[in-house]
Amino acid sequence: MTRASETPADATAAPTGPRHAARAALRRAAVEPGSGTGPALPRSGPAGRAVGLRARLLAPVADRGNALHPGAWWLWALGLAVAASRTTNPLLLGLIVGVAGYVVAARRTDAPWARSYGAFVKLGLFVVGLRIAFSVVLGSPVPGSHELFTLPELPLPGWAQGIRIGGRVTAEQLVFALYDGLKLAALLICVGAANALANPARLLKSLPGALYEAGVxxxxxxxxxxxxxxxxxxxxxxxxxxxxxxxxxxxxxxxxxxxxxxxxxxxxxxxxxxxxRGYGRTAHVPTAVRRTTDVLTLGGLLGVCAGSYGLLAAEGAGYGLPLLGAGLLAAVVGLRLGGRRSVRTRYRPDRFGPRSWLVAASGVAVALLMIRANAHSFDALHPGVVPLIAPELPLWPALSVLPGLLPAFVAPVPPASPTREEPSA
Amino acid sequence: MIRFENVSVTYEDAAGPTLRGVDLTVPEGELVLLVGPSGVGKSTLLGAVSGLVPHFTGGTLSGRVTVDGRDTRTHHPRELADLVGTVGQDPLAHFVTDTVEDELAYGMESLGLAPAVMRRRVEETLDLLGLAELRDRPIATLSGGQQQRVAIGSVLTTHPKVLVLDEPTSALDPSAAEDVLAVLQRLVHDLGTTVLMAEHRLERVVQYADRVLLLPEAVLGTPAEIMAVAPVHPPVVALGRLAGWDPLPLTVRDARRRAGELRARLTGQHPAAPLPRPVRPAPAPGPHTPDGPVSAPPASEARRSGGGAPASRAAKSLFRRRRAPAPAPAPETDAPLVDVDRLAVRRGRVEALRRVDLRVAPGEVVALMGRNGAGKSTLLSTLVGMIAPTSGTVRVSGLVPHATDPRDLIRRVGLVPQEPRDLLYAETVVEECAAADADAGAPPGTCRALVTELVPGVTDATHPRDLSEGQRLALALAVVLTAAPPLVLLDEPTRGLDYAAKARLVARLRALATAGHAIVLATHDVELAAELVDRVVIVAGGEVVADGPTAEVVVSSPAFAPQVAKILAPEPWLTVEQVEEALCR
Incomplete structure (x- = not known):
């Protein structure tokens, strides 16, 4: 035994036989996985080990090797988007947008695709404006008593019944349109965040081999x-x-x-x-395999279509699910067989590591919590417009959005922006 | 390794075959250079090796091309991908992915190499080409030289036995070109790669070649043999031919060893100025006397530069340090045509130009030199008002370019951009000329007459796209000259030009300078600068680091000295022409 290993932890383990050794090993195992399950056991390890743990938990500087899987970013963003779609409370929507914006600000690179976030934010604002403008011009079925102003109404012929242009504009209808527009804008901004954080090309590279050419x-x-x-x-x-x-x-x-x-x-x-450079080189595949591939893929897709119809239609709930499952299975097998034709290999594919799981899980958690919140405090999530009341920020739903901030702490930090050279002379 | 047996290539709609009866054998591990004027089928021959001709381009190939025993007739380019690596003229058209590392791996992925092998080869190639710093960078943000190295690296990773390169250095500055060529030589020497390369700038490459193939005759020989007879040759060969050295020197080093006697003959003589006229010394940078419009522009511009909305921004910056330009000062013949004072241009966080001062007098020819990305093109763009200065002032004929109506500006300054095609919109040459006359308010036929003068033999109905590089450049130049601007700017005019086209361009530009036009050109071509230019301005990192007469600036610089200057240093001879003239005296 070397001097360096004579640390207190080993000192307790070494002298007394197998049972102690096993316990020490267990403790070590509890500390080692970098998942951050909790603080190190106070007496088990020396200070050095605690520092090592902190170093492991600290988000590393991003490079190609530790990049998050682009799918993880998309899952996170879709989770936020689902949460946004479950509420019309402007305060909650603002909170979701703020969470997405914070993560983008903390973790985006200065790659060209990362600049798309601003464009999506502008698009979101445009959608809000458009929604309100439509509501003003075309009117709204929302009844309201707070009349703001009246536009001259365009008389329309009889066949255009049900359409109104101009007329009364109430505060209720404007607020309703604003909430609705905000919801759409929040969805768009979540998508924009995924776009800014995940390299779209790398996402397509994760497609199965048979779909590779479409990806390219x-x-x-x-x-x-x-x-x-x-x-x-x-x-x-x-x-x-x-x-x-x-x-x-x-x-x-x-x-x-x-x-x-x-x-x-x-x-x-x-x-x-x-x-x-060798694009489209194919391996020789026996005819039988090729036919099987075609049948499986096509049959699988048909199965998926029929299955989802069954699920959605009222009468087909019985056969819908099994058909959908069988179809998916056939399609997956078909795609895998089809992949045999391609001789391609992948250079450093993105791995779905622990940090990717955490990022994806945080998004899913926000979505699930918000769906649950809908069950117990529906009214807080959908503030009424008739009668007009100020929306309140409900505590628990607001807290349930916050896990979405996790990526800002666990995702690898992009390196400090390098000095860019001019692209052309 | 490569064998051509009686190969002819005929494209559809072509009058005759592009290649005719080529017989050729290139053994393994040789660097073969293709030389010849434009349009003799260099690119076609290169394409035939990689199988892109005729599989991709169309046309008919007769005869047989085999590469390492594989017949390109039966093998598609993708089936030759493990054997032949191809890099075309434009690196941007070569890239399939968006970051450096992915691009290097792309070819190997297509070939289905094992991930561990790919990883190792990418690392090796990053080191070989000095790209390790750039591995995560998006390709679009790289400079031209870096892109060219990535393009070469991306075909090297598959370890091809044959490398085919079409003008690999023509877009690069001298030192970036040296880097690329050093890599190629290393591949040939260390790995036994066979390299087939076409290049117009022979002064850069001929010393690296094991053998030279002269087209259209399709004669293969040692560089010295071919250079003795080739119509295209670098200045070192021209000097060798002039002095009657045998065997011909191909490198500056060989030539210097022989040049003792020639130097002795030249002692006591002085090189003639590149232009046959007294050269006006450039006004020294610094506070200069009366600023304001020059004599040439008539009344209209005083109104333009004096006030009104467009000039407000310039006026704001003027307000701090200078008085506003007087509306109509006394005509001042010696006033500079270009007056750039403490110019700075920023793009986002990047300072493209910083504290740049530049004066150009009428009739002067100035070259802007410097590495890729140094800010040369930015400076030219500022002079034509395509970019507004962030601070400082720019005056061209007394006008503030970015605040001037383009219709007025074209009578003061014209720019031929790096890609002359950007200037051409019409379907035929004659329509283009008519449009140029209309734009410039010149009498109909002005532009057509200029085209005929610059490039005789271009027919009216030709589509600008079908012209050769040299002809297209001449057409763009004619379009610019239609408005008779006193200042003509050219950005990289010799890219893709052969020696004959370059000589014609030099003659034209000299004639323009003699007629009183000021010319500013941004170029990497040191030989062009030596032949044409009075004054060289070297730009580095957005700042002017040297500004002086060509002989002074260029002779002392290892990167920017032309070959003749290197051979005859420390005497200030720059071109073969000067030496010839002195010997005849």
């Missing part, structure tokens, strides 16, 4: 969109060199053709490059 098509298309935008900007500024105004509809129309031409040429070049 989408990835190439996604890298094209920014290129297309860059082309438009470049050509628009180049118009200045010809002495033509750079703004306006005419400018966009005139550069449309060159931009499309450029995009087409580039896509041909990328296709050539992909071909020369």
């Amino acid at each position: 098509a989408v990835v190439v298309a996604m890298t094209f969109a920014p290129n297309l935008v860059a082309d438009v900007v470049r050509l628009r500024t180049a118009r200045r060199l010809r002495g033509r105004p750079t703004g306006g509809v005419r400018a966009v129309l005139q550069i449309g053709l060159p931009v499309l031409e450029g995009a087409l040429e580039r896509s041909v070049a990328v296709a050539a490059s992909m071909d020369a």
